[in-house]
Amino acid sequence: MILHGYWRSGAAYRTRIALELKGLTFGQAGVDLRTGAQRSDGFMALNPQGMVPALEVDGAVLTQSPAILEWLEETHPTPPLLPSEPLGRAQVRAMAALIGCDIHPLNNLRVGKALRETFGADQAAVDAWAARWITPGFAALEALTAQHGEGWCFGGAPTLADCYLIPQIYSARRFNVPLDAFPALLAVDRKAGEHPAFAAAHPDRQPDAD
Structure with missing residues (x-):
């Protein structure tokens, strides 16, 4: 997994927390929002919305942190980040x-x-x-x-x-x-x-x- 994010982005930060809580190994690719790197051709090819985070996994790219966190919960259920009931x-x-x-x-x-x-x-x-x-x-x-x-x-x-x-x-x-x-x-x-x-x-x- 490769997490494309910006160190101070709240959405990227919450995604890092979930990845760390799940004990998952992931690489990071910085996208400096201050310089407009999120609008580069390379990043727009990953995420046409031009926003972080984007998570590369298994040949796919997941965007929007709520969707990424729900995917993590579904595919790596231990430890759980949602209650059982x-x-x-x-x-x-x-x-x-x-x-x-x-x-x-x-x-x-x-x-x-x-x-x-x-x-x-x-x-x-x-x-x-x-x-x-x-x-x-x-x-x-x-x-x-x-x-x-x-x-x-x-x-x-x-x-x-x-x-x-x-x-x-x-x-x-x-x-x-x-x-x-x-x-x-x-x-x-x-x-x-x-x-x-x-x-x-x-x-x-x-x-x-x-």
């Missing part, structure tokens, strides 16, 4: 979607670039924009984690929800979003910091990191 699986997927659908897309690199280039936003305005979506999303996830978590977002072992949460906390800190109001989420973040799979997936430890 249907209601639990639905809850974890909902927690993941809260981040993947309602928070992350609004504070990724291309949105920040559009805010700067189209609307003349400075860094303070970009930070405020990110906080506008991260803060209420985290408030909802805090309540769900307090209800369902036993050390992690759901239950006592990492799930897909944690794969999504940790990169979003990393992004929140980059945008200077206050996090003191979310003790349950910060507890998960501390626990993840002590877990070898999450540590290996951290942006600073990637071969293409600055």
Whole structure:
């Protein structure tokens, strides 16, 4: 498997976490979003959407991190990243979607670039924009984690929800979003910091990191 990604991309980060949690061996190919490498002919041949991550496997290319994570769960079920019961699986997927659908897309690199280039936003305005979506999303996830978590977002072992949460906390800190109001989420973040799979997936430890 070869993971095409950008070291600071939240979607690539969550994919690395899942690969590491599954104990899978994979190579990495850096795609520097800042230089427009995602629009190169070579990468567009892999992913016509021109976005990361893209996972090369068995002669195929998988795109969109939710699809990649679901594929990993189906093809490498141990350790599981979804609960065994249907209601639990639905809850974890909902927690993941809260981040993947309602928070992350609004504070990724291309949105920040559009805010700067189209609307003349400075860094303070970009930070405020990110906080506008991260803060209420985290408030909802805090309540769900307090209800369902036993050390992690759901239950006592990492799930897909944690794969999504940790990169979003990393992004929140980059945008200077206050996090003191979310003790349950910060507890998960501390626990993840002590877990070898999450540590290996951290942006600073990637071969293409600055």
